[in-house]
Amino acid sequence: MTRVLHVLDHSLPMHSGYTFRTRAILKAQEALGLEVRGVTGQRHTAPTPADPEVVDGLTFYRAGGASGGLPLVREWSEVTALADRIVKLAREWRPDVLHAHSPALCGLAALKAGRKLGIPVVYEIRAFWEDAAVGNGTGREGSAKYWLTRVLENDVVSGADHVVTICEGLRTDLIARGFPPEKLSIMPNGVDLDLFGDPLPRDAALAAELGLGEGPVIGFLGSFYPYEGLDDLIAAMPAIVARVPAARLLLVGGGPAEADLRAQAQASPVADAIRFVGRVPHHEVDRYYSLVDVVCYPRKAMRLTDLVTPLKPLEAMAQGKLVSASDVGGHRELIRHGQTGTLFPPDDPVGLAAALSELLGTPQSWNAQREVARDFVRSSHDWALNVRRYLPVYQALLPNHRMPAIAA
Incomplete structure (x- = not known):
């Protein structure tokens, strides 16, 4: 051997x-x-x-x-x-x-x-x-x-x-x-499909505890580094809520940018639509995934994000979630716009808001996109x-x- x-x-x-x-x-x-x-x-x-x-x-x-x-x-x-x-x-x-x-x-x-x-x-x-x-x-x-x-x-x-x-x-x-x-x-x-291939049903009790309502819920689960672009996502929320009033943003995790992001969210005119959860035990991550309709990865444009493919979008696809991400090189290797996910301009809260608002406004397309994305993970990742x-x-x-x- x-x-x-x-x-x-x-x-x-x-x-x-x-x-x-x-x-x-x-x-x-x-x-x-x-x-x-x-x-x-x-x-x-x-x-x-x-x-x-x-x-x-x-x-x-x-x-x-x-x-x-x-x-x-x-x-x-x-x-x-x-x-x-x-x-x-x-x-x-x-x-x-x-x-x-x-x-x-x-x-x-x-x-x-x-x-x-x-x-x-x-x-x-x-x-x-x-x-x-x-x-x-x-x-x-x-x-x-x-x-x-x-x-x-x-x-x-x-x-x-x-x-x-x-x-x-x-x-x-x-x-x-x-x-x-x-x-x-x-x-x-x-993705280890034995771990990520069987998503949980929506945890209604946890959703009520967090005050998410019926959604739709945009989520990010991961580390809060500046290059992740979460400031652009928070900046996009007023325009998203203006078009989809029930939309909520759920941020799960922590990291170096957390304090600045919390301050930005608190000052937002739609602060009530933004929820920070903090870090959660790894075995509970699936519960929070169950609450999210669209997982968003608004990475900044830079050498790191252009050259490296992240793992998280694949895990989200395996969980049967819609994926939206900035149009940087690392994301383009994983996401085909309109098929396995939605791409939007990096470093551009206005473009991000337009893309997510359009996606949230067309729920009739969600199931087909989810299935294409899960098939992509099963066949290639x-x-x-x-x-x-x-x-x-x-x-x-x-x-x-x-x-x-x-x-x-």
């Missing part, structure tokens, strides 16, 4: 889009007959992490220690600790391939360990982390840190035996940097099917190892 060791920034039991994608990949690979384990670096900060630790039936190992010290020295210390833990684990468990996931520090640790062990390395890029830092407000495009991160990313891509990206935008950008297309493949974001794309990558690196037989 082929063994794959996944090298990770952090993992379950921490909750994030990163950990949920990791869980889906590892579970789907196990179902295909691969033997998988994960190892995390010092940025895994769950309280009292065990080593090893079994979470949801998956086994994770920890580098241990704390991340700290001066910049560059701190990062190199993290890489060294993670590489040492990989080597120690690999000598016990003997994986056939190291599969590192961004950020580049994980890739660098995997390359360092892989060279010592003679094990091939696959590096998977979920986002360019210099762009992610700009998006969440912790970095500035063009700064020394930005370019240093980009150089490190390029070094890891050069050193890896194969590179996987989550979407065409990232792959195209790497080709433009001069990397050969044959070294690059795509593993798109997906089901983890159980998509994870098979890894097999030829591993096979090319491990010619003497037999991959699991896959039924047609």
